[in-house]
Amino acid sequence: MPIEQDEAADAPGNIQMGSEAPDAPYQWYRWDGAPGVDGPSQWVLGIPGDDGEFWVVSYAETSQSKVLGTRLADRLTSGAGDNETWGKGGDDRIEGRAGHDRLSGGDGDDVVIGGDGADRLEGGRGNDRLIGGAGQDLLVGDAGNDTLNGGTGDDVIIGGRGTDRLIGGTGADIFVFQAVTDSRATGSGADRIVDFNRAEGDRIELSALASDPVSFIGTDRFSGTGPEIGYAVSRHEVVLSGDFDGDGRVDFTLRVHGVEALYATDLVLA
Numbered sequence: 001m002p003i004e005q006d007e008a009a010d011a012p013g014n015i016q017m018g019s020e021a022p023d024a025p026y027q028w029y030r031w032d033g034a035p036g037v038d039g040p041s042q043w044v045l046g047i048p049g050d051d052g053e054f055w056v057v058s059y060a061e062t063s064q065s066k067v068l069g070t071r072l073a074d075r076l077t078s079g080a081g082d083n084e085t086w087g088k089g090g091d092d093r094i095e096g097r098a099g100h101d102r103l104s105g106g107d108g109d110d111v112v113i114g115g116d117g118a119d120r121l122e123g124g125r126g127n128d129r130l131i132g133g134a135g136q137d138l139l140v141g142d143a144g145n146d147t148l149n150g151g152t153g154d155d156v157i158i159g160g161r162g163t164d165r166l167i168g169g170t171g172a173d174i175f176v177f178q179a180v181t182d183s184r185a186t187g188s189g190a191d192r193i194v195d196f197n198r199a200e201g202d203r204i205e206l207s208a209l210a211s212d213p214v215s216f217i218g219t220d221r222f223s224g225t226g227p228e229i230g231y232a233v234s235r236h237e238v239v240l241s242g243d244f245d246g247d248g249r250v251d252f253t254l255r256v257h258g259v260e261a262l263y264a265t266d267l268v269l270a
Helices: none
Strands: 003-005 027-029 044-048 054-058 065-068 075-077 083-086 093-095 102-104 111-113 120-122 129-131 138-140 147-149 156-158 165-167 174-176 191-193 203-205 215-218 228-234 237-243 252-256
Touching (some): 102 111
Parallel strands (some): 003 075, 065 083, 120 138, 165 191, 215 228
Antiparallel strands (some): 027 044
């Protein structure tokens, strides 16, 4: 049964319930959806709805909670405090509020919204949309063709595998690539940074892509003598290309908007 949350508690013990929730008795559930309780920090107060739905009304009498969704399409919104929410399967919508939350979509094409606070947002498998909001957030797309938007604050953005659209928003953001396969070398499969802003302190981290030191070559050709990275200007974007095994061929490509050139200081190579 999918989990649907109509309204979360604004504060411990302050339960709010919207007009769309069905009229039924309250029930306490464990954070994993099974009947029962496992300590105050893991209680979920909700009501059973029609067609097998379960409406979550509050995440407990505490400032922290842990909630796990179902394999179907859930809608989960955390309350105040530092919360952990996992969507599991299905095309979920997960929203954080105040506090430093960890929000994970799991499988499916999910929408994960951080809200205020320094949040960790994870897309999981599927084509996900992650929105950081205010605060210094960590966004991890994982597999799939994801859109990651850091919002305001100094964010860390990791697209992972797939063709990703990366938006830093305002602040000094770091776009991190952990494997050569995170952005394809040819065709339309390369990741795209939409709003790279050198003046705000944005940087692209590639230090994990080679075991040996990487040389920045600007607009020169690969020499085939060691790991190198350079760029070319193509239409309205800068195309960053890397040869990380030193064979003179492109292993990695990244499309960057917002600048007319790239410099060694824009990159983290070691």
